[in-house]
Amino acid sequence: MKFLFVLRQTFNNLWRERTPVLATILTIFIALTILIALFELSWVLYNQLYELKRNLVVEVYLKPSVPADEAEQVREKLKAYRTIERIRYISKATAADIFEEEFGENIMDILDENPLPTSFEIRLKSSFNHPEYLSVFKKQVEAMPEVDEVHYRHSVIEKLENVTEAVVMAGIFILIILVLAMNLLIRNTIKLSVYARQRQIMIMKILGSGNLLIRMPFILEGAFEGLVGGIFSAAGLIVAHRFLASTFPLLNFPARVYQLLWINTVILGIVIGLLTSAASTGHFINKVYSKK
Amino acid sequence: MIQFSHVTVNYGYVPGALKDINLQLRDGDFTLILGPTGSGKSTLLRLIYMDILPSGGVVKVGKWSSYRITPRQINLLRRNIGVVFQDFKLIENMSVFDNVSLPLVIEGYRRKYVKRVVNTLLDEVGLLHCGDQRASTLSLGEKQRVAIARAMTRNPFIVIADEPTGNLDREASENVLSLLQRIHGNGTSVLMATHDYELIKDTPYKRIYMENGQVLPPDRTMNIGKQRIRLLTKQE
Numbered sequence: 115m116k117f118l119f120v121l122r123q124t125f126n127n128l129w130r131e132r133t134p135v136l137a138t139i140l141t142i143f144i145a146l147t148i149l150i151a152l153f154e155l156s157w158v159l160y161n162q163l164y165e166l167k168r169n170l171v172v173e174v175y176l177k178p179s180v181p182a183d184e185a186e187q188v189r190e191k192l193k194a195y196r197t198i199e200r201i202r203y204i205s206k207a208t209a210a211d212i213f214e215e216e217f218g219e220n221i222m223d224i225l226d227e228n229p230l231p232t233s234f235e236i237r238l239k240s241s242f243n244h245p246e247y248l249s250v251f252k253k254q255v256e257a258m259p260e261v262d263e264v265h266y267r268h269s270v271i272e273k274l275e276n277v278t279e280a281v282v283m284a285g286i287f288i289l290i291i292l293v294l295a296m297n298l299l300i301r302n303t304i305k306l307s308v309y310a311r312q313r314q315i316m317i318m319k320i321l322g323s324g325n326l327l328i329r330m331p332f333i334l335e336g337a338f339e340g341l342v343g344g345i346f347s348a349a350g351l352i353v354a355h356r357f358l359a360s361t362f363p364l365l366n367f368p369a370r371v372y373q374l375l376w377i378n379t380v381i382l383g384i385v386i387g388l389l390t391s392a393a394s395t396g397h398f399i400n401k402v403y404s405k406k
Numbered sequence: 407m408i409q410f411s412h413v414t415v416n417y418g419y420v421p422g423a424l425k426d427i428n429l430q431l432r433d434g435d436f437t438l439i440l441g442p443t444g445s446g447k448s449t450l451l452r453l454i455y456m457d458i459l460p461s462g463g464v465v466k467v468g469k470w471s472s473y474r475i476t477p478r479q480i481n482l483l484r485r486n487i488g489v490v491f492q493d494f495k496l497i498e499n500m501s502v503f504d505n506v507s508l509p510l511v512i513e514g515y516r517r518k519y520v521k522r523v524v525n526t527l528l529d530e531v532g533l534l535h536c537g538d539q540r541a542s543t544l545s546l547g548e549k550q551r552v553a554i555a556r557a558m559t560r561n562p563f564i565v566i567a568d569e570p571t572g573n574l575d576r577e578a579s580e581n582v583l584s585l586l587q588r589i590h591g592n593g594t595s596v597l598m599a600t601h602d603y604e605l606i607k608d609t610p611y612k613r614i615y616m617e618n619g620q621v622l623p624p625d626r627t628m629n630i631g632k633q634r635i636r637l638l639t640k641q642e
Contacts, residue, residue: 116511116512116514119511313495313497314497316495317495317496317497317508318508318512320455320457320484320489320495321484321485321508321509321512321556322480322481322482322483322484322485322509322512322513323481323512324478324481324512325477327512
């Protein structure tokens with residue numbers, strides 16, 4: 115009987131305050147959708163960054179005067195670095211083969227000689243593929259007398275890292291604003307519901323009702339708004355993925371991540387609704403009761 | 407038993423809503439609290455169901471004392487008291503049945519029991535046929551009968567009625583008084599505040615006279631009380 119009473123009161127509240135309730139649901143839906151979009155964008159950027167770092171090759175070019183046996187000594191020196199995962203030696207001849215593979219012409223036919231230098235292709239362990247270490251590594255290796263130049267595609271990594279960082283920072287900023295907006299709207303809806311029912315709250319108090327029974331319909335109201343907002347957002351996510359995944363293959367998340375994403379969207383909606391309404395209900399009920 | 411010992415009540419910075427009240431109300435009595443508007447009758451009643459706590463002194467209601475009562479205990483106390491108000495305090499958009507059943511719902515009684523108790527009470531106040539009607543559709547007299555039914559749902563040891571006839575015509579007022587008399591006849595204490603002297607003039611119940619937040623002393627009460635009845639009746 116108590117449970118039915120609470121449910122009935124909850125849905126009465128929702129129906130009576132339907133306009134602010136709809137506004138709250140809409141805000142939660144928009145906020146969660148933006149949140150997911152930011153999460154997906156960060157996910158894609160991090161994946162790209164990870165792939166880029168995993169495939170990052172540091173090329174160490176030796177001076178043209180360095181003979182092949184000295185190159186072997188350089189290789190031994192490089193091997194001393196524990197941060198290196200793999201070293202590949204590329205002789206002048208191999209470099210000419212690679213040139214031919216990539217450009218379809220033999221460099222000897224074009225220039226009558228092979229100007230390509232002897233080099234090493236180095237792959238660092240993934241945890242050392244960050245700009246700070248790469249620049250230190252470059253300096254150290256370039257200091258070797260046999261080495262002419264060290265080269266890697268640092269600018270792409272740095273740019274992508276900056277973009278990812280900016281997206282995450284913007285995401286956190288937007289998240290704070292959105293959570294505040296959701297909080298304010300849910301509080302406002304709860305406030306309207308509490309004030310619309312202040313007489314009933316007062317009567318129930320006089321009849322000896324505990325606080326929980328009085329608060330529960332309002333708390334459930336917040337949870338319901340969060341649930342519906344979350345469901346709309348998850349539905350939006352599913353629909354968007356169905357249309358966008360074929361055009362943007364990067365959005366093809368693993369099925370488990372995708373499932374977790376939309377389930378968590380709904381859970382997040384409920385949690386936000388529940389916590390905000392639970393926090394504000396007591397405040398407004400006490401205000402109403404002390405005002406009488 | 408209800409006991410007031412040196413009770414004073416101040417509302418905010420306004421002192422003297424009640425001044426040094428000493429009273430003892432025995433179980434099973436029908437007691438009338440009389441006095442003009444603003445004399446402190448409602449404040450006295452609110453102290454009994456601990457809607458306000460005294461600024462000084464102690465109110466004891468059964469085993470509960472205002473001196474050290476927790477919010478949880480106040481809820482328990484209120485579940486043992488029936489309260490009837492001048493403005494009925496019904497939830498207008500709820501049905502009559504739901505209004506009367508509210509105290510039982512609060513305590514989590516089962517549907518079957520609630521139905522049985524509420525229908526019996528509605529029958530007793532002559533409103534069984536109105537169970538599904540919204541409270542807002544009833545006449546004022548009917549609303550007060552619903553409020554009395556609600557006050558009785560938990561078989562309280564006392565029913566407090568704060569100006570229960572204040573908004574009613576003569577016939578409805580007499581109906582309400584007769585309902586309260588029936589409740590008292592079944593062994594429940596009744597404490598009724600009123601300034602409708604005409605209605606209660608022939609009743610044999612104990613009277614407490616109040617004026618300016620004070621209970622008038624018993625030896626002066628009867629005389630002053632009788633003079634006041636005549637005075638107010640003339641003015642009205």
